[in-house]
Amino acid sequence: MRITENSSSVVPFIQAARGVINGSGSIAEPPAVKLTYFADCGAFIQKDWIIKGVIAKGETSGWIAPPGHGKSALLIEIGVHCAAGRDWRGHKAKAPCGVVILALERADLCKRRLHAYAVRDELIDLPIAVHAGIIDLMNPASVSAIVEIVRTAERGFGVDVGMIIIDTFSKAIAAGGGDEDRARDQNRVAANLRRVQELLGIHIALVGHTGKDETRGARGSNAHLGDVDFMVQISGDAIKSAEIVKANDQAEGVLAQFRLEPIDLGTDSDGDKISTAIVSIDPIDAPAATKTREPKLSPDQKTMLRLLHEAKPAGLSTADWNDKGRAVGVGRTRRATLNDIQARLKELSLVREYSGQWTAVTRL
Numbered sequence: 001m002r003i004t005e006n007s008s009s010v011v012p013f014i015q016a017a018r019g020v021i022n023g024s025g026s027i028a029e030p031p032a033v034k035l036t037y038f039a040d041c042g043a044f045i046q047k048d049w050i051i052k053g054v055i056a057k058g059e060t061s062g063w064i065a066p067p068g069h070g071k072s073a074l075l076i077e078i079g080v081h082c083a084a085g086r087d088w089r090g091h092k093a094k095a096p097c098g099v100v101i102l103a104l105e106r107a108d109l110c111k112r113r114l115h116a117y118a119v120r121d122e123l124i125d126l127p128i129a130v131h132a133g134i135i136d137l138m139n140p141a142s143v144s145a146i147v148e149i150v151r152t153a154e155r156g157f158g159v160d161v162g163m164i165i166i167d168t169f170s171k172a173i174a175a176g177g178g179d180e181d182r183a184r185d186q187n188r189v190a191a192n193l194r195r196v197q198e199l200l201g202i203h204i205a206l207v208g209h210t211g212k213d214e215t216r217g218a219r220g221s222n223a224h225l226g227d228v229d230f231m232v233q234i235s236g237d238a239i240k241s242a243e244i245v246k247a248n249d250q251a252e253g254v255l256a257q258f259r260l261e262p263i264d265l266g267t268d269s270d271g272d273k274i275s276t277a278i279v280s281i282d283p284i285d286a287p288a289a290t291k292t293r294e295p296k297l298s299p300d301q302k303t304m305l306r307l308l309h310e311a312k313p314a315g316l317s318t319a320d321w322n323d324k325g326r327a328v329g330v331g332r333t334r335r336a337t338l339n340d341i342q343a344r345l346k347e348l349s350l351v352r353e354y355s356g357q358w359t360a361v362t363r364l
Contacts, residue, residue, distance in 0.1 A: 050082050050162050052092045055203050057162055064208045065234035070260055071207050075165050076113050077279040082163050083126040089256045097162025098127040100153050104171035107132030112276040116263035127157035137189040138176025146196050167207040190227040245354055257284040300330045304341045308360045315359035
């Protein structure tokens, strides 16, 4: 039997192909499809930088470190520079903008640090606002809540907000009963934050923690790493190093080195000194360059390093790298051989491992 457009059994399918059948049975036009074709990709939209090379509108960054290692302090310094329109550590400020800090924990400490900048740097007023309290980013209603917070701040500032800081990311997941170890929960939060960006076009900076093993990067599921455009990991004690460990379209490496300094804020009702620590303006001298000998590698180590180089910037997961090694005869008879080679190459700083993904950091 030939099926025609007039056949009653196929009419709904033809209608559905042409448009959308609404509740009343009438046809609604399908939404317009937006495509950019290959020949037009050269007319790309340049990044809307707030601080060039660091903070761009419409992007998400992650800033991770163990507790007490200065990640929140560094983000506050960056926020102050964004609001003041001041260059930050060699990176050009493009234009001042409003900054909103969603302080899910230690809001009072955040306020003291901001006041310390006013005291030390003689700043009279900046378009920065702190919102204290829990926000459940697992809940889609958080999108409208954040938008309203930002709009309220803009009315108070008289300028547009360009950046929000969420401190900390884990608290925003836990607020809705989520688990940062579960990719599904992390992805729900990421989707809500992307909706915020679609509505506001702002930069979102997420403050987070590393796990017990700092070399494995951010605590919890690596879905967080996959979603951010730019991730910085902070390490060190007296002198701290902020290193770009993931970036979509710029080089990895050390972004800044800094130390914290105490700022005297006066005395309390008992006459005791009040102080807080913020990022010092004193320059950090770069360590003197030393000439080092090229490390001597065994044939198997050279083979495994070559396989990783062939993977280009994307790198390889541990399992994929192991499979490629066994395919060419490395580690077939002793499983621990591959682990030993990976550990040695990492010790020599020839490779980097982050959340189970390996990349080469030197040229062959």
